[in-house]
Each structure stands twice: as structure tokens, then as C-alpha cells.
Amino acid sequence: MFDKSTWIRLPRNVVVGHGALDDLGDAVGELYLSGTPLIVTSPSPNQIVGDRVREQLSGAETVIVAEAGFEQVQNVIDAAREVDAGYLVGLGGGKPIDTAKMASDELDVGFVSVPTAASHDGIVSGRGSIPEGDTRHSVAAEPPLAVVADTDVIADAPWELTTAGCADIISNYTAVADWQLARRLKGVEYSEYGGALARMTAEMLVDNADLIRPGLEESAWIVVKALVSSGVAMSIAGSSRPASGAEHLFSHQLDRIAPGRALHGHQVGVGSIMTAYLHDGPDGLWQDIHEALESLDAPTTAADLGLSDDELLEALTTAHEIRDRYTVLGDGITEKAAREVAETTGVI
Ligand SMILES: NC(=O)C1=CN([C@@H]2O[C@H](COP(=O)(O)OP(=O)(O)OC[C@H]3O[C@@H](n4cnc5c(N)ncnc54)[C@H](O)[C@@H]3O)[C@@H](O)[C@H]2O)C=CC1
Numbered sequence: 001m002f003d004k005s006t007w008i009r010l011p012r013n014v015v016v017g018h019g020a021l022d023d024l025g026d027a028v029g030e031l032y033l034s035g036t037p038l039i040v041t042s043p044s045p046n047q048i049v050g051d052r053v054r055e056q057l058s059g060a061e062t063v064i065v066a067e068a069g070f071e072q073v074q075n076v077i078d079a080a081r082e083v084d085a086g087y088l089v090g091l092g093g094g095k096p097i098d099t100a101k102m103a104s105d106e107l108d109v110g111f112v113s114v115p116t117a118a119s120h121d122g123i124v125s126g127r128g129s130i131p132e133g134d135t136r137h138s139v140a141a142e143p144p145l146a147v148v149a150d151t152d153v154i155a156d157a158p159w160e161l162t163t164a165g166c167a168d169i170i171s172n173y174t175a176v177a178d179w180q181l182a183r184r185l186k187g188v189e190y191s192e193y194g195g196a197l198a199r200m201t202a203e204m205l206v207d208n209a210d211l212i213r214p215g216l217e218e219s220a221w222i223v224v225k226a227l228v229s230s231g232v233a234m235s236i237a238g239s240s241r242p243a244s245g246a247e248h249l250f251s252h253q254l255d256r257i258a259p260g261r262a263l264h265g266h267q268v269g270v271g272s273i274m275t276a277y278l279h280d281g282p283d284g285l286w287q288d289i290h291e292a293l294e295s296l297d298a299p300t301t302a303a304d305l306g307l308s309d310d311e312l313l314e315a316l317t318t319a320h321e322i323r324d325r326y327t328v329l330g331d332g333i334t335e336k337a338a339r340e341v342a343e344t345t346g347v348i
């Protein structure tokens with residue numbers, strides 16, 4: 001008997017474009033949400049567009065989160081209960097958006113995603129990525145009912161935020177390769193559709209890398225659309241597997257070893273260069289990934305990430321410990337192997 005069943009939860013309204021923030025009220029109005037909106041944001045996005053968002057959502061309250069973590073999620077839950085929030089709006093980069101979507105899940109209220117930077121592919125996903133002690137959880141969270149991405153605001157954000165988002169997407173190449181490896185070696189469930197979409201998104205971004213340039217609103221448009229597509233791949237898969245493999249484990253480990261040193265997307269990009277080499281050897285995809293990152297002016301070396309060689313090697317040799325997710329790192333690679341891959345790819 002066929003007894004498989006799956007839920008794919010996707011946003012109803014995805015509004016991307018110049019001045020899209022002015023459509024936020026309409027995009028939310030169409031969802032028939034009721035009650036007080038609670039805006040979950042971090043200091044810079046609040047300063048940049050907080051008032052514009054509050055103008056669109058009458059009676060909105062605001063809570064500021066500086067970091068992502070379970071404590072912050074709990075603070076948002078408490079703030080939401082205090083104002084009897086009807087729905088939450090994540091405004092900013094990946095941290096406030098993840099925090100809002102996790103709090104919404106716990107509170108059983110709607111979630112709206114308003115990215116102010118194209119820095120990560122969690123803007124649409126129904127996953128939250130949260131550190132806790134020595135580990136980092138990828139948890140099911142409330143997918144957004146609406147995503148409103150204003151390309152004017154995003155194009156105005158520091159350029160490195162956009163290149164971080166590009167690198168987060170490019171890393172889908174190695175994430176999907178790890179996922180396929182885990183299917184072959186460990187029988188991990190694989191979604192052809194989720195894997196193909198994630199990979200195609202990375203390919204489209206690499207093919208358009210020449211068009212992605214600072215200050216061009218069209219670049220923000222290309223990157224946001226790719227981030228949406230990558231998030232949809234995660235929703236189809238019901239996990240972050242299409243967009244998170246060993247390169248992400250490496251980045252998560254760096255967040256512990258060298259916190260705040262570099263952006264998430266930049267760390268996974270450098271990780272992806274090295275794990276692509278581990279997958280395919282010297283003549284494989286690592287050079288294309290390296291070239292695409294270089295052409296975007298995204299980091300390709302430990303020094304670009306503000307890391308010493310030793311910090312980078314420590315992260316690479318211990319990344320497999322972060323969580324129980326089988327990747328090309330298996331149960332860990334030796335320091336000699338890590339040094340060889342990092343040197344051969346020019347990362348150190
Ligand atoms: N749930 C998921 O599927 C995913 C989650 N993530 C998570 O997202 C986080 C990384 O996201 P980031 O956006 O890099 O972190 P972030 O939220 O800390 O943002 C990075 C910086 O950009 C600033 N910023 C945002 N918009 C700005 C603007 N318009 N102008 C000036 N500054 C602006 C923020 O204030 C912050 O200082 C990590 O915690 C990562 O694990 C990343 C990818 C996918």
C-alpha cells in the first residue's frame with residue numbers, strides 16, 4: 001500500500017520589486033490576519049525602514065533582537081503574549097527572520113517575512129537555524145504567509161550582504177552533492193524535485209554572476225529571486241538539506257570558534273570551495289565555485305574571512321561534530337587532509 005504523505009508549505013504572496021515595501025499593507029491585508037502585528041527586527045533594519053513598516057501596519061508593536069538563539073526566541077514569545085500579537089513580521093537579515101518564524105511556530109500565529117538584505121536564503125524557508133551550546137539546530141518553523149522584498153532597500157544595503165546571499169545560493173552545489181552522497185551511503189531520504197531546484201538555482205546565479213554588481217537594483221532582483229527559489233527547495237524537501245551540507249557545518253563551527261568574524265553566506269562560500277574539492281578532486285567543480293565567488297568579490301580565502309589558518313583548519317576538521325548530518329566530511333577529516341584541501345584550493 002502506498003502510504004507516503006507530505007506537506008509542502010509555501011507563501012501565498014511573494015512581492016519582490018522596487019518600492020515593494022509600500023505594498024506591505026496590501027500584501028498582508030489579503031491574508032485576513034487579525035490582531036496586533038509584532039515586528040521582530042534588529043537595530044539597523046529598524047532604523048532604516050522600521051517607520052515605513054509601522055506606517056503600513058497599523059497598531060504594530062516592535063521587539064528588537066540582536067542575535068539568533070533560543071533565549072531570543074523566548075523573548076519574542078513573551079513580547080508577543082504581552083501585546084496579544086495576532087501575527088509576527090520578521091524584518092531585517094537572517095537573524096530576526098529566523099527568530100520571528102520560530103516564535104510564530106511556537107505561538108501558532110502567522111508569520112510575514114520582510115528581508116532588508118539579500119544575505120541568506122531563509123527569507124522564504126520554513127526552517128530556523130539556531131545555535132545552542134556546541135551544536136546548531138535546523139528546526140521546523142513557521143513558513144512565511146507573505147514575503148515582501150523591496151529591491152530598492154536591498155540594493156542600498158552594504159554590498160557584502162548581497163555577495164553573502166549569492167554565496168549562500170552557490171553553496172547549494174555542494175549541499176546537494178552531500179545530500180546525494182548521504183542517500184547513497186546512509187539511505188537518507190532524498191527529494192529529486194528539491195535537489196534539482198536547489199541546484200538549478202545555484203546554476204542560474206553562477207550563469208548571471210556577471211550581471212550582479214554593486215548599486216544595481218537589477219542585481220538585488222536576481223539575487224532575491226534566487227533566494228526565494230532556494231527557500232522553496234527547502235520547503236519542498238521539508239528540511240534544509242537542499243541548501244545546507246558540509247559547507248554549512250563548517251560555517252556553523254566557525255560561528256563558535258570565531259564568532260562575529262564573517263557573514264554566514266561568506267563562510268559557507270569558502271566552505272563550499274573546499275567541500276567541492278573533497279567531493280570531486282582537483283578537476284571538479286571547486287574551480288567554478290571559486291571563480292564565481294571571485295567575480296562577485298566574495299571571500300575565497302581564510303584571510304578574507306578574517307581567520308587565521310589554524311582557525312580555518314580547526315573548523316574544517318571538527319565541522320562533522322556540529323550535528324548528525326552525513327556529508328563528505330564523514331566522521332571527520334584529518335588535519336593533514338584539511339591542510340591539503342585548503343592549500344590546494346588557495347583558501348590558506
Ligand atoms: N532558516 C534558514 O533557512 C536560514 C537561516 N540562516 C541564518 O541567517 C543568519 C545569517 O543571516 P544574516 O542576514 O547574515 O544575519 P543578520 O540578520 O545578523 O544580518 C547581517 C547584518 O546585516 C544588517 N542589515 C540587514 N539589512 C540591512 C540593511 N538594509 N542595511 C544595512 N544593514 C543591514 C544587520 O543589521 C546585521 O548587522 C544566520 O543565523 C543563519 O544561520 C541563513 C540561511 C538560511
Ligand SMILES: O=C(CO)COP(=O)(O)O
Nearest residue numbers: 129137138240243244248
Ligand atoms: O543556512 C541554511 C541554508 O542556507 C540552513 O541552515 P542549517 O544548516 O542550520 O539548516
Ligand SMILES: [Zn+2]
Nearest residue numbers: 121168248268
Ligand atoms: Zn545558509
